[in-house]
Amino acid sequence: MRINYPRSERDGVMRFVPSGRQFLALIGMGFGVLLLVFLVLYALVKVPTPNEFSTAQATVVTYADGKTEIARVADANRTSIPLSDVPLVVQREVLAAEDRDFYEHGGFSASGIARAAWNNIIGGSTQGGSTITQQYAKNAYLTQDRTLTRKAKELVLSIKLSQTRSKERILEDYLNTIYFGRGAYGIEAASQAYFKIPASKLTGTQGAVLASLIRSPAGYAPETNKDRLRGRWNYVLDAMVAKEWITEKSRARQKFPKIAKRGSGNRLEGDNRFLVDMARRELSALGFSEEEVARGGYRITTTFDQKAMNAARTAVEDKGPQTGVKGLRIGIAAVQPGTGAVLAIYGGDDYLTDQFNNATQGIV
Incomplete structure (x- = not known):
């Protein structure tokens, strides 16, 4: 059978406008290709277990030379427990906060996926899947890239999980x-970090x-945004x-x-932690969570010069x-002329x- 395209019975540019039948055939072919891609991804994407992707990979912060x-x-900690150890009221509070219809829907939000894809295309803010299943899938593919390929894998994994x-x-x-x-x-781990008790002992207010x-x-974070936390807490209840x-x-x-004070929980003693804290704040301003x-395995090169720091x-x-x-605070900041580094x-x-931070937060 010969395909009548460009269409011989039309003149000019109209010869290249497909007929209704041809248009429907193109749509059908498009859906067929998408279905084939979905089936391939469905077969290839592995459903991970928590232990396969929850261990933090160190993010390295270096001086300006990129080496030192x-x-x-990498201060992550985690202990897995069965769902039966989590009080029902706490389970429901998580659902109330993140996915109220968790037990009713099929595991993914088509509108959420479409919104995230559109934002990636136009370069807008990045948005993940809204359901708990999608969030779990997102964690499984938590990488430095924010691409449509990863979004496709998240969607397929969400469907496969459900x-x-x-x-x-x-x-x-x-x-x-x-x-x-x-x-x-x-x-x-969160129950221990914030309340010094096992999750099985959490009350509704703590959950x-x-x-x-x-x-x-x-x-x-209660250390810096307690009012916001309280507002969100009221929203959940x-x-x-x-x-x-x-x-x-x-x-x-x-x-x-009452929330327990944050323990040191790391080896960044002395003044090095101020450098790391400044780097984290800069990354946050650039859109990194x-x-x-904590988990991305980044290598962050700062503008800090080791000799200048020692001086x-x-x-x-x-x-x-x-x-x-007594009461005296000493802060020093050295800035490179011209660049502001x-x-x-x-x-x-x-x-x-x-x-x-006496250098950045102190007022003269």
């Missing part, structure tokens, strides 16, 4: 791998705090009422719980006052004892 390390950022695993298993794996901040992956942190561990998982009377009795930095420390030790220093800063003696 300042620190390795077809091969029970909702309970997906929720269990999700709770054991999601990042809560403070280097804690999974709800057991609502952890559920609130999932959306943005850094954005709702109001959602619990809307889903009829708690009563209005019970909601009215809820009081914001705390979780990506700043020596200047404080040799020239700093030795008496009458920060070559050295001295924010304080020890970040672990005082996180206030």
